[in-house]
Amino acid sequence: QVRLVESGGGVVQxxxxxxxxxxxSTRTFSSFxxxxxxxxxxxxxxxxxxxxxNNGKQYYSDSMDGRFTISRDNAQNTxxxxxxxxxxxxTAIYYCAAEGSFYEPQYVSEFDYWGQxxxxxxxx
Numbered sequence: 001q002v003r004l005v006e007s008g009g010g011v012v013q014x015x016x017x018x019x020x021x022x023x024x025s026t027r028t029f030s031s032f033x034x035x036x037x038x039x040x041x042x043x044x045x046x047x048x049x050x051x052x053x054n055n056g057k058q059y060y061s062d063s064m065d066g067r068f069t070i071s072r073d074n075a076q077n078t079x080x081x082x083x084x085x086x087x088x089x090x091t092a093i094y095y096c097a098a099e100g101s102f103y104e105p106q107y108v109s110e111f112d113y114w115g116q117x118x119x120x121x122x123x124x
Contacts, residue, residue, distance in 0.1 A: 001025075001113070002024055002025060002026050002029075002032070002098055002112075002113040003024070003025035003113075004022055004023070004024055004025075004096050004097070004098060004113055004114060004115035005022070005023050005025075005115055005116070006020060006021065006022050006094065006095065006096050006115040006116065006117060006118040007020070007021050007023070007118055008020040008021050008118060009094060009118030009119045009120045009121075010119075010120070010121070011121045011122075011123055012086055012120070012121070012122055012123070013086075013122070013123055013124075014086065014087060014088065014122060014123070014124050015085055015086065016086050016122070017082070017083060017084045017085070017086065018083045018086060018120060019080055019081065019082050019083070020036070020080065020081040020083070020094055020096075020118060020120070021078055021079075021080055022034065022036075022078065022079045022080070022081075022096030022115060023076070023077060023078050024077045024078070024079075024098065025077075026077065027077065029072075029074060029077040029078075029079075029098075030053065030054065030072075030074035031053050031054065031100060032053055032098040032099060032100055032113075033050060033051070033052050033053045033098065033099055033100070033101060033102075033103075033104075033105060034050065034051050034070075034072065034079045034096060034097065034098045035047060035048075035049070035050035035051075035096070035097050035098075035105065035106070035111060036048045036049050036050070036068075036070060036079075036081045036094060036095070036096055036097075037094070037095045037096075037097060037108065038090075038092035038093065038094045038095070038120075039092055039093050039095070039117075040089075040091060040092040043092075045095065045108055046061070046063075047061045047106040047107070047108075048060075048061055048064060048068055048081070048094075049061065049064065049068055049069065049070045049081065050070065050104060050105065050106065051070045051071070051072050051079060052102075052104065053100065053101075053102065056072060058070050059104045059106075061106065067083065067084050067085050067086075068081060068082065068083050068084075069081075069082045070082070079096060081094065081096075083120075086120075086122045087122060088122050088123070088124050089122075090120065090122050091120060091121050091122050092119075092120060093117040093118065093119050093120075094117060094118050094119075094120055095114055095115055095116075095117045096114075096115045097111035097112075097113060097114045097115070098111065098112065098113045099111045099112045099113065100112070
């Protein structure tokens with residue numbers, strides 16, 4: 001079992017930047033592909049961005065516009081979501097998820113492990 005804990009959410013203003021963290025309980029976190037998802041009230045959970053195991057290749061949802069990036073620090077067992085120029089429609093609970101495959105998963109069902117989520121609220 002892998003336990004994931006997100007942090008870094010909060011209430012921010014339009015145009016602000018925010019960095020979310022996802023810390024894993026395993027020392028082999030580098031062998032997991034990690035994705036960030038978000039779920040707004042009344043909407044389905046949607047994929048935002050992912051980072052591949054081993055080579056660290058980033059891959060993005062087609063609906064994203066380049067304001068969000070992902071990075072990882074394997075020594076700290078941590079993956080980050082960097083968000084810039086935040087907008088009110090970015091308000092959601094943000095989740096990180098992990099799985100051990102070698103492809104680029106983007107669906108909720110493809111991920112084995114999930115964190116509890118962290119709330120991001122963008123106020124206008």
